[in-house]
Amino acid sequence: MAGLVVPDPRYQRSFLAAVEEVCGAHEDERYAGLTVIGQIGDFPGESFTAEELKDADTFSAYTRRLRTLADHSAWLPDGIVPATYLWWVDGEEYLGRLSIRHSLTPWLRDFGGHIGYVVRPSARGRGHAQAMLAASLPVAHDLGIDLALLTCDDTNPASRRVIEAAGGVFEDQREDKLRYWIRTGPAQR
């Protein structure tokens, strides 16, 4: 059964296979997950290449770096807020990932939202995004987010369906982004 885990070196093989799928499908390169922090203001961005991540030590450093992004005492460029990065895995198989931004900047409030997610191409259409988003809501709740903002492009029906299935309440559209609010809650025991 699939579940959320913190990024861990044990998924190196599977993670790199997922990167190849995204690249092979010529999808938006951000879906590959190689960017740790995108370019913003004077900050040039921070990312790894798939080639670099084939090295076990570098992959380990990459997973460590992703985990530090949740740390409120660590330096982040202006405009980037702490975020929790989680991977959706089944056994040893990496299936997808999500990030939960701990707070909203003006840009996140208009366009980015609290939670972003990607499922690797070969695992799509099997309910993983819906399950992963549902599993992330108690995590967001523990981070103090009672109402999570989720956004998707108006040209992304699969993501829209995922958000609506999670109980997303539509607020409005800003440029090409549809904006929804989802009430989080503690994990059901």
Ligand SMILES: CC(C)(COP(=O)(O)OP(=O)(O)OC[C@H]1O[C@@H](n2cnc3c(N)ncnc32)[C@H](O)[C@@H]1OP(=O)(O)O)[C@@H](O)C(=O)NCCC(=O)NCCS
């Ligand atoms: C969006 C994404 C995360 C969905 O992942 P997934 O695991 O395939 O999603 P699920 O299987 O949980 O659910 C997809 C839902 O969308 C529906 N769907 C898929 N394609 C659709 C389409 N073209 N039109 C309408 N609905 C569609 C599916 O039928 C399913 O709904 P259902 O369960 O009611 O049948 C995945 O396509 C992805 O990673 N895309 C690239 C990154 C991305 O767009 N991320 C979201 C940014 S906001």
